Amino acid sequence: MMVATPKKAELKELLDRVQRVASSIRESLDDHITSSIYADAKLIASKAVTKTEVPEIDIDAKIDRIMTSRITGFPIMFALMMGIFWLTIEGANIPSHLLAEGLFWLEDQFVLLFRWFGAPMWLEGLVIHGIYRGLAWVVSVMLPPMAIFFPLLTLLEDVGYLARFAFNIDRLFKWAGAHGKQAITMVMGMGCNAAGVISCRTISSPRERLIAILTNNFVPCNGRWPLLILMTTVFVASKFPPALSSVVSSLLMVAIIMFSILTTLIVSAILSRTLLKGETSFFVLELPSYRRPKIIHVLYTSLIDRTIKVLYRAVVWAMPAGALIWILGNVHIGSETIMAQIAGVLSPVGLLIGLDGIILLAFIVAIPANEIVIPTIIMGYMGTSMMVELESMAELQALFVAHGFTVVTAISLMLFSVLHYPCATTTHTIWKETGSVRWTLLSNLIPLTVAFLTCFIVSQALYALGFG
Amino acid sequence: MEFELSKNPGYKTLAEISPGQRAIVIELLVRGMIRHRLLDLGLLPGTEVEAVMKSPLGTPTAYRIRGSLLALRPEDASKVRVQHMHS
Amino acid sequence: MVMEGNNLNADKKGYSFQQESHRHLEKGHDYLVALAGNPNTGKSTVFNALTGLHQHVGNWPGKTVARAEGYFKHMGKRYKLIDLPGTYSLHATAIDEEIARNFILFTRPDIVVVVVDSTTLERNLNLVLQVLEITDRVVICLNLIDEATRKGLKIDEKQLSFDLGVPVVPTVANAGKGLNDLVKAIAGVASGKIHTNPHHVALNPEIGKAIDEITPYVKRVAGDLPNTRWIAMRLLEGDNRIREALESGELASLAKSNQDGRRE
Numbered sequence: 001m002m003v004a005t006p007k008k009a010e011l012k013e014l015l016d017r018v019q020r021v022a023s024s025i026r027e028s029l030d031d032h033i034t035s036s037i038y039a040d041a042k043l044i045a046s047k048a049v050t051k052t053e054v055p056e057i058d059i060d061a062k063i064d065r066i067m068t069s070r071i072t073g074f075p076i077m078f079a080l081m082m083g084i085f086w087l088t089i090e091g092a093n094i095p096s097h098l099l100a101e102g103l104f105w106l107e108d109q110f111v112l113l114f115r116w117f118g119a120p121m122w123l124e125g126l127v128i129h130g131i132y133r134g135l136a137w138v139v140s141v142m143l144p145p146m147a148i149f150f151p152l153l154t155l156l157e158d159v160g161y162l163a164r165f166a167f168n169i170d171r172l173f174k175w176a177g178a179h180g181k182q183a184i185t186m187v188m189g190m191g192c193n194a195a196g197v198i199s200c201r202t203i204s205s206p207r208e209r210l211i212a213i214l215t216n217n218f219v220p221c222n223g224r225w226p227l228l229i230l231m232t233t234v235f236v237a238s239k240f241p242p243a244l245s246s247v248v249s250s251l252l253m254v255a256i257i258m259f260s261i262l263t264t265l266i267v268s269a270i271l272s273r274t275l276l277k278g279e280t281s282f283f284v285l286e287l288p289s290y291r292r293p294k295i296i297h298v299l300y301t302s303l304i305d306r307t308i309k310v311l312y313r314a315v316v317w318a319m320p321a322g323a324l325i326w327i328l329g330n331v332h333i334g335s336e337t338i339m340a341q342i343a344g345v346l347s348p349v350g351l352l353i354g355l356d357g358i359i360l361l362a363f364i365v366a367i368p369a370n371e372i373v374i375p376t377i378i379m380g381y382m383g384t385s386m387m388v389e390l391e392s393m394a395e396l397q398a399l400f401v402a403h404g405f406t407v408v409t410a411i412s413l414m415l416f417s418v419l420h421y422p423c424a425t426t427t428h429t430i431w432k433e434t435g436s437v438r439w440t441l442l443s444n445l446i447p448l449t450v451a452f453l454t455c456f457i458v459s460q461a462l463y464a465l466g467f468g
Numbered sequence: 469m470e471f472e473l474s475k476n477p478g479y480k481t482l483a484e485i486s487p488g489q490r491a492i493v494i495e496l497l498v499r500g501m502i503r504h505r506l507l508d509l510g511l512l513p514g515t516e517v518e519a520v521m522k523s524p525l526g527t528p529t530a531y532r533i534r535g536s537l538l539a540l541r542p543e544d545a546s547k548v549r550v551q552h553m554h555s
Numbered sequence: 556m557v558m559e560g561n562n563l564n565a566d567k568k569g570y571s572f573q574q575e576s577h578r579h580l581e582k583g584h585d586y587l588v589a590l591a592g593n594p595n596t597g598k599s600t601v602f603n604a605l606t607g608l609h610q611h612v613g614n615w616p617g618k619t620v621a622r623a624e625g626y627f628k629h630m631g632k633r634y635k636l637i638d639l640p641g642t643y644s645l646h647a648t649a650i651d652e653e654i655a656r657n658f659i660l661f662t663r664p665d666i667v668v669v670v671v672d673s674t675t676l677e678r679n680l681n682l683v684l685q686v687l688e689i690t691d692r693v694v695i696c697l698n699l700i701d702e703a704t705r706k707g708l709k710i711d712e713k714q715l716s717f718d719l720g721v722p723v724v725p726t727v728a729n730a731g732k733g734l735n736d737l738v739k740a741i742a743g744v745a746s747g748k749i750h751t752n753p754h755h756v757a758l759n760p761e762i763g764k765a766i767d768e769i770t771p772y773v774k775r776v777a778g779d780l781p782n783t784r785w786i787a788m789r790l791l792e793g794d795n796r797i798r799e800a801l802e803s804g805e806l807a808s809l810a811k812s813n814q815d816g817r818r819e
Contacts, residue, residue: 007776011802014772018790021765029792032759034507034681038515040756041680048715049676052707064521064530073524167539171525174541180528201621204649282502284509285539287530288595289674291702294729501648508644510678535675 060289067164077165078254084152085257086250088222089229092144093246099143103136126326134322134372138223138314141371145222146310150191151302158293162187166285176265177272179208180283182215186264189216190257192223192309193426197433205281211268213430214443217422218267218450219260223370224417228256230374234397235410260418267450275442317368317424325365325376339380353452354412354459356404363416368424373417408462412455419451480552482511482531483545485519491550492516498547510534511548572661573805584626584635586745587662591655591686592670593679594641597698599623600728601670602638605738615654629738634745637664643678645685647796657796659689660782661809665745668737670696673703673710673725683719687753688785694740695723701730720752755784765791777806 022029066072107128114124156162166183173182181203189196196216203209220228232252233245240248272278328339336344339361347357358380366372378396381403400409421444422430431440485491493515496503510533511517518532523539530539579587592598603610606625615622623638639658640651647653659667669686671679686693697712716723722740726733743749758766769787780786786806789797800806 010772010775014769014776014790014801015798017772018769018787021768022791022793025761025765025791029762030504030507031512032762033756033788033792035512036756036758036762037681037684038510038512038677040684040754041677044715044718044754045677045680047718048711050709050711052709061520068521068524068530070524167528167530168523168525170523170539170541171527174527180541204651280543282505282544283541284505284544285528286595287537287539289537289702289706291699297729504644504646504648508646508681510681534677536678 063290064164064287067161068168073168077168080156080161081254081257082250084149084156085253086246087152088145088149088225089249089253090246091148095144095147096140099140100136103140107132107136122330125330126323130323130326131319132322134318134320134325134369135314137322137375138318138369138371139310141226142223142314142369143307143310145225146191146306147303149222150306151299153187153191154298154302155293155295158291158298160288160290163285163287167287170283170285172265173268174280176268177280178211178265178268179203179205179281180285182208182212182264182268185212185216186219186261189219189221191221193217193219193221193422194429195309196221197426197429200433205278207272207276207278208281210434210439211271211276213433214271214439214446215264215267217426217443217447218263218419219257220418221370221423223423225253226371227374227417228253228414230396231410231414234400235407256414256418263419263450267446313369313425318372321365321368321372325372325379328361328365329379340383343380353416353455354408354462355416355455356409358403359409359413359416363420366423367421370417370423406467408459408467411462412459415455415458416451419447419454421445421448421451480550481546482517482519482540482548482550483529483542485517485529485531485550485552487519487521487529490516490518490553492553494549494551496547497549502544502547506544506548509536509538516553517550572657573809575658576662576664579635582635583633585632586634586665586741588634588636588666588668588741588745589658589662589664590636590638590668590670591659591682592641592696593643593672593675593682596641596670596672596679597728598641598670599638601668601696601698601726601734601737602636604728604731604734606636618650618654620650620654627738629742632742632745634741642682644682645689647794653796656689659686661800661805663690663809664692666692666694666741668694668696668741670698670728673697673699674706674708676710684754684756687719687721688755688788689782691721691751691753691781692744693721693751693753694737694744695719695721696728696733696737697723697725698728700725700733701727718754720754722749722751762788762791773801776801777809780806780809 025032067076110128110132111124114128156165162184165187166180169183170180173180182200185196185199185203187196188199193216196219197213200209200212200216203212229249232249236248236252325339328342329337331338333341339358343357343361345357346360350356350358350360359377362373362376362380365376378399381399421427427440427444430443431437434440480491481497482491482493493511493513495513496506496511498506515534520530520532520537522529528539528541529545530537531545532538576587590598590602602623602625605627607627609627610623610625612621612623614620620640624636626633626635628634637658639655642649642652642655645652645656645659647656658664667686667690669679669683671683683693683695695715697710697715700710703710710725712723712725722744724733724737724740726737728734740749744751757763766784766787769790770783773783773787773790774780777783777786786797786801790801797806
């Protein structure tokens with residue numbers, strides 16, 4: 001809408017007056033106006049609100065005293081964390097198996113269908129054993145834990161606990177030169193790093209927001225948990241009676257998370273003293289009163305929301321990844337598959353950091369979706385032409401050990417999984433959120449560097465000490 | 469821009485109020501955006517505040533301000549000059 | 556590097572708060588409703604409850620601040636609902652506040668619903684009173700009433716409504732209570748059936764005088780706007796955005812479009 005700009009003379013007169021009048025007011029205008037607003041607010045509120053004769057039991061204060069005391073604050077945090085991990089691990093177990101069974105049954109039907117149509121073997125392989133299997137794997141591995149973890153996290157948030165969590169550990173983030181809200185975005189990243197990155201929008205200072213985004217990947221998302229749980233189960237928990245297995249796993253997961261948080265803090269501290277120097281912004285954390293969450297509502301909305309996101313991701317990223325893996329495992333150059341070739345090339349680098357060529361290749365291929373790492377490793381070791389799942393832990397252990405897997409490898413694998421670059425969805429999200437190619441690249445380079453250095457140091461140290 | 473008054477002995481800031489203690493806001497020792505934020509939270513001269521609890525790691529401290537529980541880091545709380553109220 | 560921009564009116568993507576004010580009419584909506592409020596008031600619960608599946612979450616153009624929009628129907632009319640960022644105030648010193656303030660001022664929604672946390676009414680009224688200075692088409696959603704009851708607080712919404720001069724509807728959004736009444740109040744204000752008489756904050760006499768002095772000059776430059784006093788106040792406070800809006804004629808064009816009968 002085109003408008004005639006106001007006459008210069010009138011405008012000038014107005015602005016001059018404003019200048020004169022403003023400077024003639026003795027005290028700060030802001031203060032006056034704000035105090036007038038608050039005076040009215042106080043008056044109006046006092047007329048409308050009456051406190052009824054409720055005995056001052058102030059439950060909130062009592063709960064808070066427990067949640068934030070020097071003695072019980074942190075133990076409760078650990079207990080809650082363990083509880084959530086255990087629920088996610090245990091709860092996802094059976095649904096994952098059922099989903100896997102169902103989806104793989106469906107796969108067999110597709111094979112029949114393709115055979116009936118007389119489709120060529122390579123098409124059957126590519127579409128069903130590659131693309132579809134990639135999809136099936138991601139869905140069966142990813143969906144159940146997310147369907148449990150996210151609602152639990154949302155419940156914690158609705159109840160008001162997350163604010164207390166941030167309150168308890170804020171000092172660490174202050175030391176790291178990071179924003180207080182990073183504590184929360186970090187927790188979001190435990191469910192899904194892409195969601196964690198998006199949650200960084202709540203941090204308004206660009207510097208602190210970038211720090212939060214760049215370090216979000218150090219906490220393992222739900223997609224990486226199965227790998228971590230598998231490693232801890234096969235190589236540690238299996239030494240315990242089966243009933244304790246998930247408890248031991250949960251405990252180890254807590255230890256891994258502690259390590260992640262430590263890494264997050266250290267890298268944040270380094271970033272805020274080097275690449276992202278600047279002031280710490282004003283931070284106020286509101287501690288809302290504890291509220292009764294609508295459990296059913298949260299479960300329902302969270303489930304739908306996560307299901308949609310997982311399916312979307314599976315279709316967009318996992319399917320192509322599945323196709324790629326199949327091609328790698330089935331196309332031969334000379335006598336070897338491409339997979340074997342690349343693994344060979346990567347081998348020296350892999351060994352240097354306590355891994356091997358196949359594992360590194362698996363991580364590269366799994367850029368779109370972390371869930372595919374283990375199946376690809378298995379595929380590589382077995383020399384099969386498609387991703388497989390093994391029936392028992394014992395089989396898995398035997399296979400891995402036969403390929404030179406030791407405790408050191410297991411540890412390096414876990415470290416690498418926790419520290420390496422973000423998955424494709426997250427990288428894409430980072431790019432959208434920052435609008436900067438430079439920072440998106442760094443968001444991958446920084447974790448990769450940290451992963452390499454850490455795995456190198458740890459594995460070499462362990463070798464030197466005589467392990468593996 | 470810090471005010472000269474801050475060198476005045478016998479003067480406290482919100483950061484020095486411990487859990488369980490009450491105080492009244494005297495003035496804000498800062499200008500600009502932080503001042504706006506503090507004002508928005510209701511920390512106006514004459515407002516009564518109460519320190520409620522401290523984080524297990526020492527900071528921040530949560531204060532009850534006009535009915536809400538708000539946690540402030542010491543470097544921010546120190547921008548609020550208060551008069552400690554002895555009960 | 557990233558994010559912040561100063562001029563929200565003409566973004567890289569050519570977004571204009573003012574141009575948005577008519578867009579909903581083109582898309583078949585009858586009224587534009589904005590949802591404002593402090594953080595942690597259950598605002599998004601209200602939004603979700605009103606729009607259900609008819610919603611879409613994106614960004615404010617050129618910014619990475621989330622913007623949820625949706626719609627709901629009532630008695631044959633469609634109401635487009637925009638969820639503004641949660642803010643403690645409209646000082647516009649941070650991007651969230653800027654967006655909220657600019658949307659209310661320049662896009663001029665038909666109604667602004669301010670979602671208030673009943674348990675911390677006094678603090679929430681800070682935002683409410685600021686909104687009432689900019690527009691008179693306001694409905695207060697007094698949310699979390701159950702929490703207030705739990706804490707032994709009883710709120711007389713009739714008294715509150717009387718003092719504020721606008722409808723006040725108690726709700727427990729996450730239980731779906733009070734939402735029908737809220738929609739009715741929105742519809743009432745939209746259609747003009749409910750008349751509002753918003754409370755204006757009584758200012759310190761010295762400031763009142765200063766504003767009185769400036770206001771006629773604002774009228775001369777910007778024309779007849781319902782919130783000239785508020786504009787005068789912002790100018791005195793040194794609000795650059797408002798000054799720019801005056802210089803560019805943006806505010807004047809708001810007055811003109813008022814006259815063209817976009818409002819009652």
